[in-house]
Amino acid sequence: MSFSRIYSAQTHLLKGKIVTVEVDITKKTLHSFTLVGLPDKAVDESKDRMSSALKNSGYESPKNQNQKIVISLSPADLKKEGPYFDLAIALAYLLSAEEINFDPEGRIFLGELSLNGELRPIKGALPLTEVAKKLGFKEIFLPIENASEAALVDGITIYGAKNLKEVIDHIYIPKRDRKGNLLEKERERISPHPKTEIIHKEKTNNIDFSDIKGQEGAKRGLEIAASGGHNIAMSGPPGTGKTMLARVFSQILPDLDKDDCLEITGIHSIVGLLEDAIITDPPFRAPHHTASYVSMIGGGVNVKPGEVTLAHRGVLFLDEFPEFEKKVLESLRQPLEDNIVSISRAKGSAIFPSNFILVAAMNPCPCGNKGNKQKDCICKQGDLDRYKRKLSGPIMDRIDIWVTVQNVDYEKLSNDIQEGEKTETIKQRVKNAREIQNKRFRNAARKINTNSEMNVKELNIYAPLDEATKKLLNQSAERLQLSARAYHRTIKLARTIADLEGSENITQSHILEALQYRPREN
Template identity: 40%
Template sequence: MPLALVHSRALAGMEAPPVAVEVHLANGLPGFTLVGLPEAEVKEARDRVRAALITSGFEFPAKRVTVNLAPADLPKESGRYDLAIALGLLAASGQIPAARLDQYEFVGELSLSGELRPVRGVLPMALAAARAARAFVLPLADGAEAAWVRRAHPDTSILPAASLLAVCAHLHGQELLAEQPEPPPPAPDAYPDLRDVKGQAQAKRALEIAAAGGHSLLFSGPPGTGKSMLAARLPGLLPPMSEAEALESAAILSLGRQFRPEAFSRRVMRSPHHTSSAIALVGGGAQPRPGEISLAHHGVLFLDELPEFDRRVLEALREPLESGHIHVSRAASRADFPARFQLVAAMNPCPCGYRGHPRRLCRCTPDQVARYRGRLSGPLLDRIDLLLEVPDLGAEELQATPDGESSAQVRQRVVLARERQLQRQGVCNARLEGSELEYHCRPDADGAALLQQAVRRLDLSPRAYHRVLRVARSIADLAAAPQIGAAQVAEALHYRRNETPG
């Protein structure tokens, strides 16, 4: 039969659309034509496939070969189609049986010796294959990653293979590929402990509130006061991820080749350098890929030295902070990536870092300080829930033994507070909008009077006003209070006393 059809998968944002690899053999001068909007690395498959077939002991057909990657309007990139193209050639030339090909989906890059090399994005492709009720054949090195699909689809068949010969032996029924075993239980969380941080009781309290309600947080203070150390403790305070959240996070990390099977269900913390570009942070490229904000989905995005980031990069955060999604549009493609991250940022109070320091002299002029703070726009600061100064520690506190509660103790309160939110409104407090916000975050009479007075004195914008309500609701949930009172409003206002802390 001169025509064969093999199933594979492409990547388009978070989706893994099906790709039909059609191989046709015709009489005429030998040639190899690859169509279907292939990128350069896909076009190079003709040479990899030819060498892999010959070195594996198969015959490369001396005919006019046409390979079509359908649908034709979907861009194709990477070497993941090598295995499907090679099997299509073998089936069309009668060297392997074509009858069973429809039961499988194949991805994998071929080496010249016929071995299968790993590809990116295996997890979303395996999820799509499971929904299509087909067995998924992939490189041996990717098997442990794809195995996590079986947590959501236990009947899925994951068949890792070391080489083209192993796949062909399976299709011939000579030596079947072994099923990828069930993944082991996730390793215990290994987060840094909050107890290691000396002093800074107020900053620890802010971390607890942020974790309870899913709020964004900005620390300001001199160098060496523990801002980065505090931020690194936030993932360990957050509630455990659900199975669906863990799979979503793992799928995005798989797209960026960042997934580690042993870290499944562990909250991610991404810390891009302040020289990162807008595309690195929010995603993009000719074939859009997830940026740092999507790789931090269901985790923490830590931006150290916040004013040192390019202003256009920071402004790109405004939409995903509100919506939890990022939409990347290009001339030939469009991709939507989830970006439900928790932002934690840190900054110095001035360019030299020592403004207001009790022992170090600040040499910055008022104009330098104003320019430094002016790098953060009002609309961006408006979207940050908690603004807090982290003071310098004295010698007595530095020499003291670690004090305070451990991350496990704080996490217990956070989990209970988050459960109250989910039972009451279905989402964490940071995501309350519109009428639900007004209904669930309504303060009592004393709290409403205090808030009304604060709006006038602090000149809070409507967005900042609503953020105060959300934070106050989280404080009330930590205290198991059914309604927001004046004490919760006062504490929430404390974190917005100055829109530019420091």
């Protein structure tokens, strides 16, 4: 056999793509080694890695023989990136050169080869395994470090290998005589990797909500935000605990379900940020205010997800909110409204998920002391106007809750007694409110997890108002000059407040509390 075909895969955007590796060898001719199929530099260099790995694994290097080798990676119009194909190329070469015999059908081979034949871990093992299972493959071979991640997928056998020789020994079909007797002994096989269970570990929190003195209004706002998936902004002088509140906020979010765990793990695996086999806690992303537009939204020459996608199903914390570039802030419009981000470039377009809770923290003015009872504001009117213009009306409209975080009395700060509620107590109330929402949206026409995700049509179904409550809202909206978006977001917020109280209907008190969270100035 001078021709062989083996299957591998690579990540493309946030999904996996199956790549067919074909090798054709023409012997007794001048040496030539060609790799075609739109490879990038890392893929092209696999010829050298594969040759050395084979030599150091007990086989003859392809570069030492007078033969023409053509390796094709298809589909040819898909740019091949990364070291995913090293293992598949090495095995396809050995099969084509008739140095080993095995059945490649129904198998996927992934992994980067070191020069001594060891397998190195790859990015995106989970989405690659998912697409392999979806397309009917029965077995997948990949580096042992990626096996636990891949074993999250049911219905496909996972084999984690340490080196090239282990894979060859497992798939090798020994030679037999005409009577079917073995001419060589069986080689050692790899044991299938056990299924990885999703276990929510107990978290040890350094800071508890009860450790934060005062700020009851901000704590209430954060509880509502966590319960309904609402965006929140905190404004106040420096050093009042805004950042601390934001960081402890992620601790009251409910645990992720299985589908969300797999989705988030896949995203972080593709980007290369996966530390454990699976992510079970909502992500918390806190980019610096100097972050660029591309790092926030995603993009680049080869389109990659940005912070808004890495925060999917979790929290995006933007400290010093107005200090971000205007372009970066305005780019948040689509993610905050549609829970997706659409990236269009000359080479193509991509749609990434971005359903996160925005937690913004900011000072009321450049010096930070506007409204501070302890210090005077030294900002000029022009400075205040410029600072105010950094946040546009459309961005402010998309934030449901605006709370003020004021200075705490020194006596309260020095009090050693924990007066506030524990994180676990607040988290239980948030969990109860989310369970109410899950029951409410169980039979919805589309998948909805929280009140904040409802559209106008769904508001009429799941958040109806009686005549008196509707009249109060209309009068208040006219007085506050609310936009249509802010009007509907107020109803969603009131629905969440009602859920926290266990109320089946939205009352006037719920509407009034929701209205008080609108920004005082616009």
